[in-house]
Amino acid sequence: xxxxxxxxxxxxxxxxxxxxFMAWGxxxxxxxxxxxxxxxxxxxxxxxxxxxxxxxxxxxxxxxxGEVTSTIRKGIIDASFFVDSPELLVFGMISxxxxxxxWLLIASALGWPVSTxxxxxxxxxxxxxxxxxxxxxxxGKVGGIVxxxxxxxxxxxxxxxxxxxxxxxxxxxxxxxxxQAKRWVPLYMFLAGFVLALVTIKKGLKHLDLHxxxxxxxxxxxxxxxxxxLIGKVFINRLKFDESATLKTxxxxxxxxxxxxxxxxxxxxxxxxxxxxxxxxIGPLAAVVSIVDNGGQIAAKxxxxxxxxxxxxxxxxxxxxxxxxxxMATIGQGITHLTPSRGFAAExxxxxxxxxxxxxxxxxxxxxTLVGAVLGVGMARGIAAINLGVVRNIVVSxxxxxxxxxxxSILFFWMMQxxxx
Amino acid sequence: MARNTILxxxxxxxxKPLEKHIRLVVKCSNQxxxxxxxxxxxxxxxxxxxxxxISKIEQDADTLKRQLRLELxxxxxxxxxxxxxxxxxxxxxxxxxxxxDIAGRVLGRKLEIPTSLQExxxxxxxxxxxxxxxxxxxxxxxxxxxxxxxxxxxxILVEKMINQLDEIEDDTDAMQIMLRRxxxxxxxxxxxxxxxxxxxxxxxxxxxxxxxxxxxxxLEILLARK
Numbered sequence: 001x002x003x004x005x006x007x008x009x010x011x012x013x014x015x016x017x018x019x020x021f022m023a024w025g026x027x028x029x030x031x032x033x034x035x036x037x038x039x040x041x042x043x044x045x046x047x048x049x050x051x052x053x054x055x056x057x058x059x060x061x062x063x064x065x066g067e068v069t070s071t072i073r074k075g076i077i078d079a080s081f082f083v084d085s086p087e088l089l090v091f092g093m094i095s096x097x098x099x100x101x102x103w104l105l106i107a108s109a110l111g112w113p114v115s116t117x118x119x120x121x122x123x124x125x126x127x128x129x130x131x132x133x134x135x136x137x138x139x140g141k142v143g144g145i146v147x148x149x150x151x152x153x154x155x156x157x158x159x160x161x162x163x164x165x166x167x168x169x170x171x172x173x174x175x176x177x178x179x180q181a182k183r184w185v186p187l188y189m190f191l192a193g194f195v196l197a198l199v200t201i202k203k204g205l206k207h208l209d210l211h212x213x214x215x216x217x218x219x220x221x222x223x224x225x226x227x228x229x230l231i232g233k234v235f236i237n238r239l240k241f242d243e244s245a246t247l248k249t250x251x252x253x254x255x256x257x258x259x260x261x262x263x264x265x266x267x268x269x270x271x272x273x274x275x276x277x278x279x280x281x282i283g284p285l286a287a288v289v290s291i292v293d294n295g296g297q298i299a300a301k302x303x304x305x306x307x308x309x310x311x312x313x314x315x316x317x318x319x320x321x322x323x324x325x326x327x328m329a330t331i332g333q334g335i336t337h338l339t340p341s342r343g344f345a346a347e348x349x350x351x352x353x354x355x356x357x358x359x360x361x362x363x364x365x366x367x368x369t370l371v372g373a374v375l376g377v378g379m380a381r382g383i384a385a386i387n388l389g390v391v392r393n394i395v396v397s398x399x400x401x402x403x404x405x406x407x408x409s410i411l412f413f414w415m416m417q418x419x420x421x
Numbered sequence: 422m423a424r425n426t427i428l429x430x431x432x433x434x435x436x437k438p439l440e441k442h443i444r445l446v447v448k449c450s451n452q453x454x455x456x457x458x459x460x461x462x463x464x465x466x467x468x469x470x471x472x473x474x475i476s477k478i479e480q481d482a483d484t485l486k487r488q489l490r491l492e493l494x495x496x497x498x499x500x501x502x503x504x505x506x507x508x509x510x511x512x513x514x515x516x517x518x519x520x521x522d523i524a525g526r527v528l529g530r531k532l533e534i535p536t537s538l539q540e541x542x543x544x545x546x547x548x549x550x551x552x553x554x555x556x557x558x559x560x561x562x563x564x565x566x567x568x569x570x571x572x573x574x575x576x577i578l579v580e581k582m583i584n585q586l587d588e589i590e591d592d593t594d595a596m597q598i599m600l601r602r603x604x605x606x607x608x609x610x611x612x613x614x615x616x617x618x619x620x621x622x623x624x625x626x627x628x629x630x631x632x633x634x635x636x637x638x639x640l641e642i643l644l645a646r647k
Contacts, residue, residue, distance in 0.1 A: 173573030384434030
């Protein structure tokens, strides 16, 4: 207890630095996954992708990151266990952050596709179950989170399958695909705008003290979505099509329309990623700050300090600005066999799933969800070849990350305990 | 760091190389037209030059075929069956092989097509090559088929092309019968061994159209699965 009073500020500063480091790591590595499909299908240049990612990652983190942060902060661990020794929770959260960030760094250096969400959840469960007591973990909640990791890729796969097939029915399998594309693509933009706006309004604006009623929420979301669709329509109308193109190459023109749509879904994806993944860095930080600020009291209901969400957003953007270019350049060089019409279906499905899960406070893996969506498009016979070996690697890394995150976290936890007591 | 991204999931598409392969193959069979024109004029140096060219294109097609096979390992999830795709590739490649064999056999014997048959033979050859071109046209729809998820209008369009291909092949069969009958009438005035080889060349040229039809059939199977 005295530790918190005597060196509380130092602990907060340590937590903030490690949290920022984690956010920076997420920005540097994970964003490439979120933006990769857009850059890979040549709908966006690297520069455009980075600018969109900066704006929308930050917006997502700030506007819709709160719910997941709460789950990471207090959903996994039974706070009543730490009432007598709140410093253990502080140490634990800092260790978990440090463990997850370290694992992210190691995996990135080795080129392994890991999930930041899995590492932080594994790390928190690890220090609490082994470092403190197995009873300190709310296993029911953890079970729910792990269950969501299996279910969300499935859901996003199904959504992607449906979106892709609807695009086939409405646009590709018609007499005049180009006209149909011009007509229907704004509808998809509306859909993307609507889901994003709705989750932001219903979940995100709470901590900004803006209270909007249910009906008004839907109306505002619809208005936002209409504006998005209209702007999209203007851009589509300004497109120049290869008029000489006969029926032979009409799909090239259709893809141009989808490339505009992909800009919208890329914004969605960045927003979704920001809203979901910022919590991985700042959830533990928020817990530490809350305990220290309350002088050792573990407040059941407390708001997140105002500076924490922006700090996480800033960390992601900084990582993105410093390393995003390099990572995305690698993507840009690789020949991707992905056209905007497929990329959009996968991105929109993944973004919707992630945003809805974020709104529900479930920390899910953005990459897993996107892989699920890609497989969904593949099932609809939309992608020339999917490398199942890589998919398997991603799934394996998903499983391995949990014990590794937990192990590292226990190690750091014992080290911190030894240092401060 | 490249593998740490979602893009590793997307493997190299076999469709563009497959289309490129059939274009090479057709280019190869097309060379038979100037080749036989040179033979009619008994311009053997020109014929040798063209045969060398045919052989070169055939080798390029072979290289591409091998490369494509290596790039299609088992662990790929594709909208079409891998075995069907590889079988299609094998059939395509046979067209180039057959073209090379025809040129080689004619040049090796300096085989002369009887003057009275030349015009008829040219028409027959052109029709057989038309079949290979039609097959290439259908294969070139594969990227559009991918765009439309292998169903709907695009499939109907390709099926129409395959039907046209079948018609052309039927046509060449009829032409082949005529050509044999006319050759039969000339037989006694010609060198018997030459006649034997003439029948064989007529056969092989007809085989080009057969192979083209098989490419179409393979494509149809590819579309029918799943």
